[in-house]
Amino acid sequence: MKIMVEIIQHLKPGGIEKLVLDIMRLQVVDIEVYIVALEGEKSVCLTQWPVLKSYQERLIFLDKQPGFKLSTIKQLRKVLTTLDTEIIHTHHIGPLLYGVMATLRLTNIQHIHTEHDAWHLLDNKQLQMTKLMLRLNHITLVADADTVGMQLSRVLGQGVDPVTILNGIDTEKFSPSLSHQRYKYNTRVFKIGCAARLVMEKSLDILIKAIADIPNVELSIAGDGPEKQNLANLVQELDLSTKVKFIGYTDDMVGFYHKLDLFVLTSSNEGLPLSILEAQSCNVPVLCSDVGAVHEGVCKQTGHLIKLNTVNEFHVAIQAQMKRSSAYYPRDFITKNFDIKMMIKAYNQLIKE
Structure with a gap:
């Protein structure tokens, strides 16, 4: 041993x-x-x-x-x-x-x-x-x-x-939901999620501002950290308390991903984050800033990279994702490589x- x-x-x-x-x-x-x-x-x-x-x-x-x-x-x-x-x-x-x-x-x-x-x-x-x-x-x-x-x-x-x-990641643990119904444009609320430490380099203010004027969208943020109060203040300033929820740390990340239609990561610095691998293993497409090694972990058929880490770029990309339908699922990409x-x-x- x-x-x-x-x-x-x-x-x-x-x-x-x-x-x-x-x-x-x-x-x-x-x-x-x-x-x-x-x-x-x-x-x-x-x-x-x-x-x-x-x-x-x-x-x-x-x-x-x-x-x-x-x-x-x-x-x-x-x-x-x-x-x-x-x-x-x-x-x-x-x-x-x-x-x-x-x-x-x-x-x-x-x-x-x-x-x-x-x-x-x-x-x-x-x-x-x-x-x-x-x-x-x-x-x-x-x-x-x-x-x-x-x-x-x-x-x-x-x-x-x-x-x-x-x-x-543990692809057996992070498996797709059997009950989640794929989103069809304007049929229900579009559910977006992010899981990250609430620190400045995650640039979550960009994500919050990006969804502000998009109707029928809910954003759930899992995690905690020193920026939580600043982000909560921003939500209040933009009158988004009904659209943005801070759920803190959760041990049920699988359940978190199963509720989502899109996972978004707006980081200004990254390596190869596990969260995007976990989300895709659960068949949730991802939208990410193109920093560090993030591009290596994004399924080319279902995921999308943002070159300019700005509110407008994410705003436009989220709206496009709401209208997009794909025959592909990202899980196969994750099980094959990660x-x-x-x-x-x-x-x-x-x-x-």
């Missing part, structure tokens, strides 16, 4: 966090997976995200406070040695830093690191830190999309050649014997 530890910044509902939970849940039987969250306290996180309770015996929280902490390196090193860890898998720069420092001179631990986007490396401090960490340890660098891989090679310089392993079992198999091929 090999012991693998997924190291992430925190365990709040989000794309990376759901991804590592699925890796733990669906990993092959001869690899046991633990998750270490650098930040957060266990009881608080279990209360905020109840689904974690089913896996709590393999969840470890280091409760790191803001700033760089030497004590966290020591904590992490102790956890890894106590578990007899053979593989660590880190996600983004914080876990990369602590993963590298905690495993210095521990030659028996293999380090796989996944970058889920490259736009954060526009910050020179983060760029130089990433370059340093990649030099300090022998790390297998993974990009979660071809676009991310090319961006990493460009910004990290010569000699950096990441392996591309596409993000995956099934999580294929992703896990690809990661396992990187593990040294």
